[in-house]
């Protein structure tokens with residue numbers, strides 16, 4: 001598929017088919033995800049790929065922890081955000097809400113859905129070694145960017161799941177992720193459910209003149 005088409009078409013998938021992904025397909029996806037640039041080619045990204053019964057178990061642990069600790073998806077900001085950022089968050093809710101059943105609470109859908117990787121057959125946990133500074137999160141982000149695009153090109157859907165960061169300790173324990181590895185983000189991967197209205201919710205983008213300055 002043409003790159004521009006892939007970039008424009010890709011959007012987060014929040015409903016997946018119960019169809020497992022073959023191991024070779026996952027190998028190819030990870031191969032393409034790691035073809036991106038990284039500082040000094042350090043390739044700081046590391047992936048824990050969780051499938052099958054282990055994926056189910058991971059979700060059970062996360063949903064339980066989320067309910068017990070009353071954790072909710074949010075901007076994770078260190079101080080109050082200017083209104084225009086909050087407006088973008090509200091617009092995302094306005095975009096997704098009409099695709100949900102009337103009785104579904106939006107925040108609950110996002111919180112439970114995120115902890116459940118929206119039912120995707122594969123959950124990827126991306127980690128980087130604690131020896132790296134925060135700068136290397138850029139490299140990890142590039143790998144996620146490549147992954148979501150490569151996945152779309154392969155007929156797969158993805159949803160990055162930042163909420164899992166709140167449960168780093170539970171994940172670390174369950175998946176034997178050593179202390180020296182920092183949990184960066186989760187990514188749900190699977191075949192999108194074409195009949196689910198939530199997969200047809202396409203979020204807006206701010207016009208370029210509001211986010212770019214030219215000198």
Ligand SMILES: Cc1cc2nc3c(=O)[nH]c(=O)nc-3n(C[C@H](O)[C@H](O)[C@H](O)COP(=O)(O)O)c2cc1C
Pocket residue numbers: 010011012013073092110114159160161162163164185202203
């Ligand atoms: C770092 C990061 C963390 C995210 N965390 C979550 C999450 O926890 N739950 C969720 O449903 N979506 C999550 N998303 C998906 C965003 O909501 C989504 O990318 C954004 O609304 C733009 O929509 P699009 O991906 O459909 O273009 C995350 C995306 C990124 C890049």
